[in-house]
Amino acid sequence: MHSVDYSFLQALWFILICILWIGYFVLEGFDFGVGMLLRHLGHNDADRRAIIHAIGPMWDGNEVWLLTAGGATFAAFPLWYASMFSGFYIALFLVLFALIIRGVAFEFWGKDDRPRWRATWEWAIVIGSFLASLLFGVAWANIVHGVPINAQQNFTGNLFTLLNPYALLGGVTLVLLFISHGAIYLNMKTGGDLPERARGVAKWASPAAAVVGIAFLVWTVIDMNDRTGASVAVAILGAIAAVLLATAAVSELGRRPGVAFGISTAAIAMLFVTLFVDLFPNVMPSTTSSLYNLTIANTSSSSKTLAIMAVVAVVMVPIVLAYTAWSYWVFRKRVSPEDFDRTTKNPLDLVGSGGKSAGTGAGPDPGSAPAG
């Protein structure tokens, strides 16, 4: 009885952590994509301010999904957390570097209007978003494929062990997928010329993400077949993810921006569902010996800790989701470069100029559509 409860709690926490990662990737995925496209789509300061404002109220909250996934992994599977974080040492340092320069860049950017200052922090956002996307793809591909782990649960490889072709394909997949996701988001959330330019990016990025993503999925299924034998579930889920990726690539961006964003979100979610189902019940297989595989059973906290944290999660997650959704609803309107394209530098003057300014715009906005 007791052990049944325990393995149930372990599986529950594996699922919860997967949900946190999926939440992280679908949410921060679009703000990473928007970040990567900042200089490409934004031709002048007003464009770039509109692009930044399109994710301004959300990006920081989106990043908390990562912190929660990290904290939950520490609480529920401390031995997984210890092996993964010490093993992916340099990769994680680079992730932290990317997130740090990107995070401060949003705040620093508007504090001065010299072109070099602006360009510096814009590049910090572009590079930070790119590097983090790439590394998360590389990291998750490695986790699913397995890495060299010894009997003491320690990673015995180095940074170059992680940079194998399969993992790099995972990294490229995530970069393209987030560029596409970000472009589809901007198509939905911006005004003026920006949606059209965003569609121009989505036109190549979404098909590219679909092609690379499907290749990655196929490799994942074949790889799994080699390691643990075929799994029908993984093949079916991978096929659904592939269909969603293909649908996102051909979806109608002009007329139904919200639907297109929904499909893109579902595609990212299904890609990761496929990876997680492939992984389960391992959490990080060992390529050294399957005896050393890290699993939900040999890395988890006690049933008491898992049960307590499950209660906390059950209470808190709906509350967090509710106010997050409400905040997204408040900021549902499109942001246009025209809102910022004034000769006046002081935003206070914008406010003084009346109701048609900045962001929500009380006046009718012809391209406006509510966010998905």
Add this chain to the structure above:
Amino acid sequence: MTALDLARLQFATTTIFHFLFVPLSIGLAFYVAVNQTLHYRTGKEVYARQVHFWGRLMLLSFAVGVVTGIIQEFQFGMNWSEYSRFVGDIFGAPLAMEALIAFFMESTFLGFWIFAKGRVSPKTHLVSIWLVSIGSALSAFFIIAANSWMQHPVGYKMVGGKPHLTSIWAVITNNTAIAAYIHVLAAAALTASLVTIGVAGYHLRREHQVDAFTTAIKVALPILCIGVVVSFLAGDQLARLLIKQQPMKMAAAEALFNTEKPASMSLLATGDFTANPGHTNRDLKIPHVLSLLATRSWDGQVLGVNQLQKQYEAKYGPGRYYPYVAVVYWSYRIMVYLFLAMAIFALVGFILWRRGKLAVSRRFQRIAIWMAVTPFLVNTAGWVMTEVGRQPWIVQGLMLTRNANSPLVTTAQVAGTLIGFTLIFTAIGGVALWLFLREARKGIHEEAPAPGGPGAPDLSLAY
């Protein structure tokens, strides 16, 4: 240096840097929330201008504080994997709760507060800054609860050589955690109020925006006074807990090498600069005071480093169980002496206020500028004392620091990331400080941001 030494240095560097911003952010969020409430209640424009000015400074502090906080959660796994394996059953829970309960609230409503001004009702906007303030203060609670468990482990039983959680309630209501949390909140109040008074002093000296900055001081001074009293009371409580829970830390903090009864408090001591010189060379003391503070009795006994070392050897086997005494002693002195300076400054400020001389006392204004630096030194010194004083333990009595680092992470890797983090922190810290000083020097906007109704968003706080 070994990988272990470098990992310790990295933890010290990243944590000290992070904590320069944490109390400032928590304190300023509260200060801004108070001003916004005053504006909401009185409708006076001067408070709206305060919100705008201090709010922008707060956002700079938050930006650096938040991104450097991500490292804190990652580096337990990166550099301290054996520690994470050992304590995971207990230590991870408060970190996960911190993210779920506090970080989401803080980050979501901070973004909301920045961008929703004018888009939602003033009341909703006011609620959002309070949620930022509460969220940031709550996040401090969970991390303090986690740290306090390292100082004073409770609510566990040993199973197969590892602590297993028996009571999350015990971990959360750990007496060390409660006292340390109140101490940290008071430190946040001291930090933000001294920074605001310092900035205000700078402008008042130049007779610049006298009314606005006098108002700023009048809002900050009560917070400073409360901070002084509360941080003393909580600090005193912590010291008394220390005597019971970590007597070695207390002995080192007082450079008390041999047990005294009654125990004197050291004002100024010198000693050989080795980890444990065994005795002081010179020591200026006030008799009975340590006994009074630590035991609440005139002749109470306080154990010394040498006697405690013998006790611990008997209990835990041969080894060195003392920290680097001089570091603990001097960090404690810096904290206490600068705190006394803050208390005197608060008192003087209060008297000047009563006499209506805040805007005219040039000496007070000049000192105020320097006092703005002190909380950062005090906060750093406090953590150095707390963390160095626990050594050689990473978890008091349960795990030694030298057994806690990641076994297969190489010296070169730790050195590389240490250099990397130091460079990044120097760069963004330098930029943030420069921007902070520049914004602070500009002064408060002459006109209050337009109140704004629905449909007229006010982006004066946004990037």
